[in-house]
Amino acid sequence: MIWEIVILGFVLSLDNLRVSIxxxxxxxxxxxxxxxxxxxxxxxxxxxxxxMLIGHRIGEAVGGVADVVGAAALGGYGLYLVISSFRNPEPEELDHPWALFGIPLTLSLDNLLAGASLGVLGLSPWFSAAVFGGMTAVLSLVGLQLGRAAARLIRIRSDLMSGVTLIIAAATLPLWLGN
Incomplete structure (x- = not known):
């Protein structure tokens, strides 16, 4: 059952990898x-x-809404970046803690359902949470570095590029989560 949890952790982390890029x-x-x-x-x-701790019932209630909330948050932040890029000079360093730390929260809402399902199966909540968190942190850091490399190769405003990329990710996120 350990490999199943590792594979599930990898699959659940893929949306975070894409957004991290x-x-x-x-x-x-x-x-x-x-x-x-x-x-x-x-x-x-x-x-x-x-x-896992709350149970399957709450996870089912939140599951359908979680995908929409995550995609809307991404798209909204992307739109904000695009509009801001046309109105302001390019920043030296972009620091929006409310977005950089809020986006991961909205993306993780779908994992509430996954956790509820695993809880019903009687799996260890602590082990699964550690695997999911560790896998996501590693893949997110890889994605952030890939995005950084792409920004160096493609010479356009980084805030505009990020905004457009986040809007595309928001539009395609429901397609990925539906599979």
Whole structure:
């Protein structure tokens, strides 16, 4: 059952990886990237844990709404970045803690349902939460670094590039989560 949890943790982390690539195009340093990756990991550990502890019933009620909330938050922040890029000069370093730390929360809401399902199966909530959180933190940091590399290769405003990328990620997120 350990490998099933590891594989599920990897699959649940893929949406965070994609969003991290988009966020990685924003101008912020390695310290902030590690903080963001750890925040992604924290929320992806907490939500399944809460889901496992609370149970399947609440997870089912939140499941359908979680995908919409996550996509709306991404799209809203992307739209904000696009509009801001046309109205303001390019920033040296972009630091919006409310977005950089709030986006991982909204993306982890779907993991509440996964946690509830695992709780019904009687799996260890603590082990599963640790695996999910660790997997997400690592993949998020990889995504942030890939985004940073892409921003160096593609010479357009990083805030505009991030905004457009986040809007695309928001539009496609329901397609990925539906599979």
């Amino acid at each position: 988009a966020l990685g195009t924003l101008p912020f340093g390695l310290k902030r990237a590690v903080q963001v990756a750890l925040t992604f990991g924290l929320w992806d550990a907490v939500m399944p844990l809460v889901g």
